[in-house]
Amino acid sequence: MFEYANPKRFMDASARLLPWLCLAAAAALIAGLWLALTAPPDYQQGVTVRIMFLHVPAAWTAMMAYGLMALASIIGLINRHPLADVAARTAAPLGAVFTALGLATGSLWGRPMWGAWWVWDGRLTSFLLLLLIYLGYIALGNAIEDETRAARACAILAIVGAVNLPIIHFSVVWWTTLHQGDSILRPGGPAIAPVFLWPLLLMATGFTLLFFVLWIIRIRTEILARRARVLMLRQTG
Amino acid sequence: MSGPFALYVWVAYGISLCALALTVVVTLTAYHKAKRAIKDLETKP
Numbered sequence: 001m002f003e004y005a006n007p008k009r010f011m012d013a014s015a016r017l018l019p020w021l022c023l024a025a026a027a028a029l030i031a032g033l034w035l036a037l038t039a040p041p042d043y044q045q046g047v048t049v050r051i052m053f054l055h056v057p058a059a060w061t062a063m064m065a066y067g068l069m070a071l072a073s074i075i076g077l078i079n080r081h082p083l084a085d086v087a088a089r090t091a092a093p094l095g096a097v098f099t100a101l102g103l104a105t106g107s108l109w110g111r112p113m114w115g116a117w118w119v120w121d122g123r124l125t126s127f128l129l130l131l132l133i134y135l136g137y138i139a140l141g142n143a144i145e146d147e148t149r150a151a152r153a154c155a156i157l158a159i160v161g162a163v164n165l166p167i168i169h170f171s172v173v174w175w176t177t178l179h180q181g182d183s184i185l186r187p188g189g190p191a192i193a194p195v196f197l198w199p200l201l202l203m204a205t206g207f208t209l210l211f212f213v214l215w216i217i218r219i220r221t222e223i224l225a226r227r228a229r230v231l232m233l234r235q236t237g
Numbered sequence: 238m239s240g241p242f243a244l245y246v247w248v249a250y251g252i253s254l255c256a257l258a259l260t261v262v263v264t265l266t267a268y269h270k271a272k273r274a275i276k277d278l279e280t281k282p
Contacts (some may be wrong), residue, residue, distance in 0.1 A: 037250075041240065046240050046241075046242055047240045047242055047243055047246050048242045048245060048246060050246050050249075050250075051245065051246055051249045054249055054250065054253045055249075058253070094260070097256060097257075097260050100256070101252070101253055101256055101257075104249075104252055104253075105249045105252070105253060108245045108248055108249040108252075109245070109249070111245065112241075112242040112245050210257065210261075214260060214261065214264050217264050217265065217268050218264055218267075218268075220268060221264070221267050221268045221271045224268075224271035224272060224274070224275050225271045225274070227275060228271065228274040228275050228278055231275070231278040231279070232278060235278065235281065
């Protein structure tokens with residue numbers, strides 16, 4: 001993995017990988033959307049079950065993005081790999097988008113099913129905290145001018161904030177919550193019917209691949225921007 | 238799609254697809270801008 005931490009090698013490898021990743025993401029999203037919008041109504045939730053095909057993948061992707069951001073931050077802080085800080089910083093806005101989507105779609109599901117747009121239960125509150133950590137991370141990175149100091153401060157915040165990930169995951173186990181418990185990654189296998197499981201898995205795959213496509217493009221953008229800054233300095237100085 | 242709660246579903250899909258499309262557009266615009274900046278700097282005498 002560290003072999004590709006070299007920006008030049010990363011640019012070459014990602015240029016070859018991106019078209020395939022784009023195709024896979026588009027295929028998974030189109031198939032997932034088709035299955036999601038044609039899934040039969042649930043006997044309890046009715047058509048609102050279709051919101052789950054957006055809400056759950058968005059929430060998964062948001063948490064995965066944070067996990068990757070924290071991992072890149074650890075590598076950046078310990079090994080000082082040139083791409084690790086860039087990877088962490090570029091993942092944050094994408095993670096924030098998926099977190100906001102998870103919250104918005106959850107709220108749109110909660111209103112007809114629970115009778116409330118929002119409840120302060122463990123899962124919802126810890127997930128809102130994830131959005132606030134993402135926003136705080138982005139704000140901190142923009143507030144510090146020196147790139148090295150900004151990267152270090154952001155890395156520490158990302159690592160400390162990672163404590164929230166197990167809290168989100170186990171919130172439905174530790175506390176009595178209105179939010180339902182695990183229904184896919186649970187002992188004994190998934191608790192939902194295949195007709196709902198397939199669109200969910202396809203959408204989750206599509207969201208994950210889309211995140212990786214956008215993340216790679218953002219990393220490439222940052223590498224190009226840094227190269228442009230160096231070129232500009234050389235030409236003016 | 239019909240039923241008493243169909244509007245919530247349409248709004249959820251509308252918001253999600255618009256947000257993701259906007260994210261894609263913003264990401265690609267920034268990427269092409271950076272690529273053009275590099276090209277301009279490299280061709281500058």
